[in-house]
Amino acid sequence: MRIQAAKRLMTLKIVYYGPGLSGKTTNLKALHEQMSRETRGALVQLDTETERTLFFDYFPVVLGRIAGFRVKVDFFTVPGQSFYTATRQAVLDGADGVVFVADSSSRREDANILSRDDMVRTLADMGRSLEEVPHVYQWNKRDVEDAIPVEMMRKMLNPEGAPEVEAVASEATGVIETQKLVLQSVVAAIQTELRRSRRA
Ligand SMILES: Nc1nc2c(ncn2[C@@H]2O[C@H](COP(=O)(O)OP(=O)(O)OP(=O)(O)O)[C@@H](O)[C@H]2O)c(=O)[nH]1
Numbered sequence: 278m279r280i281q282a283a284k285r286l287m288t289l290k291i292v293y294y295g296p297g298l299s300g301k302t303t304n305l306k307a308l309h310e311q312m313s314r315e316t317r318g319a320l321v322q323l324d325t326e327t328e329r330t331l332f333f334d335y336f337p338v339v340l341g342r343i344a345g346f347r348v349k350v351d352f353f354t355v356p357g358q359s360f361y362t363a364t365r366q367a368v369l370d371g372a373d374g375v376v377f378v379a380d381s382s383s384r385r386e387d388a389n390i391l392s393r394d395d396m397v398r399t400l401a402d403m404g405r406s407l408e409e410v411p412h413v414y415q416w417n418k419r420d421v422e423d424a425i426p427v428e429m430m431r432k433m434l435n436p437e438g439a440p441e442v443e444a445v446a447s448e449a450t451g452v453i454e455t456q457k458l459v460l461q462s463v464v465a466a467i468q469t470e471l472r473r474s475r476r477a
């Protein structure tokens with residue numbers, strides 16, 4: 278979270294994480310399209326080397342102010358392919374909330390698990406545990422023929438019982454819900470933290 282006291286602005290960072298081709302970029306594009314022009318920034322490709330990293334920012338009207346600060350949200354995607362480890366670490370750094378976009382295809386079962394392990398390890402390297410990072414799971418590609426039952430995906434990927442959404446990002450189904458859910462988790466965590474610091 279970045280606080281700009283003079284501007285009374287709080288910037289939250291939300292990262293879409295997951296294996297290659299699970300639909301992270303599709304989510305961000307669909308989300309961007311559905312947001313009003315007045316409140317959203319441009320959809321930007323972060324750098325030329327990793328074409329698959331996208332970014333945009335957005336002022337969610339519904340959030341209004343937190344502790345007197347206007348709230349801006351920066352959305353990022355990581356490149357899922359295995360050789361972009363360094364980029365994934367850089368993008369995940371300082372995330373206030375994470376959406377893990379899992380691919381429902383049975384052929385991507387191992388890729389989902391490896392990606393989640395990679396996320397947990399990267400967070401650990403930054404001194405953070407998944408438990409303390411607000412996160413949600415998106416079971417994407419529910420439309421594919423070989424989709425794994427949700428209960429199985431939950432068992433494999435979400436033993437901690439974090440919030441979940443089913444999605445078909447390519448049809449923009451579940452995309453807004455996912456975003457709302459992760460923001461809810463992040464805001465709840467901030468409010469808990471604020472209450473704690475007021476008591477201290
Ligand atoms: N059938 C189906 N295809 C999807 C869905 N969501 C995304 N796709 C397709 O999956 C492919 C990969 O989507 P991307 O959004 O580029 O995946 P990504 O997670 O950003 O991939 P990386 O950047 O490589 O990590 C594209 O062809 C999408 O159209 C979905 O819900 N169902």
Ligand SMILES: [Mg+2]
Nearest residue numbers: 301302329354
């Ligand atoms: Mg991508």
